[in-house]
Amino acid sequence: MAAAPPLKILHCFRNPIGGIFRHVRDLVEEHSAAGHQVGILCDSTTGGAYEDALFETIRPRLALGLTRMPMRRAISPTDMIALFKSYRHIKSLQPDILHGHGAKGGAMARAIGSVLRVNRYRVARVYSPHGGSLHFARSSLAGQIVLRLERFQERFSDAIVFVCDYERRTYEAKIGRPRPHSQVIYNGINEAEFSPVALEPDAADFMFIGMMRDMKGPDVFIDALARTERRIGRPLTALLVGDGPDEDSYRTMIAESGLGLRLKMQPAMPTRKAFALAKTIVVPSRAEAMPYIVLEALAAGKPVIASRVGGIPEVLGEDSEALAVPGDADDLSRIMTAAATQPDWRARIMPKPASFKAVFSAPVMARDMIGLYRELLPAATKRAS
Template sequence: MDGTPLRILLILRAPVGGLFRHVSDLSHELAARGHQIGIVVDKLHTDALSAQRLGELSPLVTLGIHPFAIPRTAGLADLATPLAIRSLADRLKIDVLHGHGAKGGLYARLARIGSRERVALYTPHGGVLNYKPGSPVGAVFRQIERLLMGATDAIIFESAFAHRAYADQIGTPSCPAPVIHNGLMRAEFEPIVPRPDAADFVFIGEFRDVKGITYLLDALVGLRAPDGRPATLAMAGGGPDFEATRARIAELELDERVRLLGVQPARPTLELGRCEVVPSLAESLPYVILEAAAAGRPVIATDVGGVREIFGPTAASLVPAADSAALARAMQTYLDTPRIAEQEAEARLAHIRRGFSVEHMTDSIEALYRRALDARTASRRSFT
C-alpha cells in the first residue's frame, strides 16, 4: 500500500497505566504523520483522571472517542460491543483496527470478521498472558486466542519476553508477530537531577500486590546511609492496596521515613528520589523503568518480564523478585557506593537511546499496518 493516510481505530478498555500511555503516544505520532485516528474505550470505566486523559487526546483524535461497554470480565457485552464496533468501523471507513490488551484485542478481531478490506492487529500488553496457568478465566481467554488467530492480521509484542510467553501459553502465532519495543518522546531523554531534599529511593506505580510493595517496605527497614542515617523512601501512586500499604508502613514504624505522595506524573516524581526502585513480581515492558533510564537516573529493579531488555548491558544488576533480602542488599549497595549505580545508569541510557524511541516504535507499527493491508489486498485478488 502506498503512503496514503490511513483511518485507524484504536480499541482499549481502560485509559490507565502503560497501555494507555502507549496508545496516547502512538496516537500523537500517527496523527502527526497525517493519519486519522479514532479511539474506542470502556464507558463503564469513568473517573476524573480518565476523563482528563481522554480530553487531552481529543484535539488530535479526528475520528472521535467512542465509549462502549467493555467490562473486565466476560459478559453479554462481549457479543454486542464487537458488533457495534464493526458498525462504527463501517461508518468511519476504517482501514485498521488495532486492539490493545485482552479485551481490546478480542473486540478488534471480532469486529474485523466479515470485512474483506480492513485489517485487525493486536498488542497484548500482558493481557491474557497475565493469567496464572491454573486460572479458569485464563484458560478461556487462551482458547479464544487460538480460535481468533484466523482473524488476526498481526500481533505486536512490546517485548521478546511477551513473545516467548505467548508462544509457550497459546502457541506460535500463524500471523506476523514482530517485537516492537515501547518508545519514549525526545523530551523524555532530558536528564533529571534530584532535588536537594530528595529521598534516597523513590517508587512510582500502582499500589497492588503484583508491584512488590511489601518486599520493598520490608527491605527498607534495616537500611542506613554511610553516616548512620535511616534510609528514606518516597512513594507515588494509588490503587487497591493503598490503605494496606499505609497500614504496613505504620506496622514497620516507617512513618518518619516513607512519604506517600498520591498519584503523580512520573518525570517530576523522579526528582523526589535519588534512585528508583521497581520491586515488581511481574511486568511486561514497564514505562516507569524506561522513563527513569532515559532520564539518566539509577534504577534498582527485579528480573521479571521484559525488564532485562531495558537494562541491556546492565542486566547483571537485576535482583530476584519476591526476595526482600536481595532487594535490601541492592539498595544498601546503592547507599554505600552510589557512583557505581550512576555509571550503570549512563550505560543504560546509551542502550535506551538506540532502540526505545517513539519515532522508531511508530515507524515499525505504521509499516506493519501497511504490510497487513497489502497482504489483505493480495489475498482478496487471489480469490477474484
C-alpha cells in the first residue's frame, strides 16, 4: 500500500500572541517534521521582539512561507483589502488545508477557501475557535451578532476543531450543535518540555505568567497574594511575567497594596526560563479555552493553582483542590495558603505525569489533526468537482 502523500497546510490567524500562536507553532513543528508543507498567514501589527524571535525559530519549517499583513481585531473596511491580498497569496500556494484559528482567522480561511471551491479548487476548510467568539454573551447585542455570524459561517466549514470539551459544550450552548463535522483535539506539549525545570536559588513563592489584561486575572492574583500573606502571617514573594494593555493599572495596584518590594513585574520571556523563577504557578483567569500555560507548567514539573474555567478542570481533574472560583481572590488565597503550608500538597493534588503525558502531548495532537485533515480531503474533492 502506497504511503499517503504529504499535505500542504496553511494556518490563518490574527494575533501572534499567546495560546493560538503556541498551538500553531507546535503543529508546524510536528507536521513539517513529518514531511508536510506548512505555512502561516497572520497579522503584522501585533506582537513584539519576543514574538519575532519565536517566528524566527520556526521559519525554517515553513515551506509555504510566513506572510504577515495588517489585520484589525474589530471588523473594519480594511478587512476587504486584507482579504483580497490574502486570497491572491493563498491561491498561489494551492494548499490542501486552510486552517483558520480564532474568529478573524476562521472567517478569513473559510471565506477564501469557499471562493477557491467555487472555482473548483480542492481545499478543506477547518476552523478552531480557541475561545474567541465564545467569550461573548448571548444576552448582549454584540454577542447576538457575533454568535449568529458564527452560525452562518458553518455552511462554509468542513470541520470545527475544539481544543477541549468545555469549548465544544460552550459552542453548543451559545451557537448550537455544529452542523459540519466537529472533533475535540486537545492541545499538546512537545517532548522536549516533558522535563523538570530546576529552581533558581532565590525563586519566588508564586508566579503569574501570561497576558497583562483583566480577563487573565492579574488583579485577582495581586489581591490573593496580599490575602495569603495575612492568612500565613509572613511575607511572600511573587512575580508577574508578561506584557499587555493593562500593565500600568497592575503597577498601581501593586503599589497601593504595599507589595512593591515583594511582587515584581517582568516582561514576557520563554516559559521554561520563567518557571525557574518561582515555586508555584497561578493561573487566575476569568475566562479561558485551554490555556497552554497549565500544560507547560505541569510538563515542567511545576505545581499549578488555577481558576475553574474553560478546559482547565479537564487537565487538573474536575474535583481538583487546585481549582479556585473564577474572580474570587479569597478562594484563590485559600488554595495558595494550602500550597505554601502543606508539604504534601503538590504530591496529593497534581495529576500523575504518565497519565497527563498520554493525553496532552504534541505528537498525539498532531497525529489526530492530520487524521482529520485526511478524512476531509475526499469530501472536499467531491464537493469541488
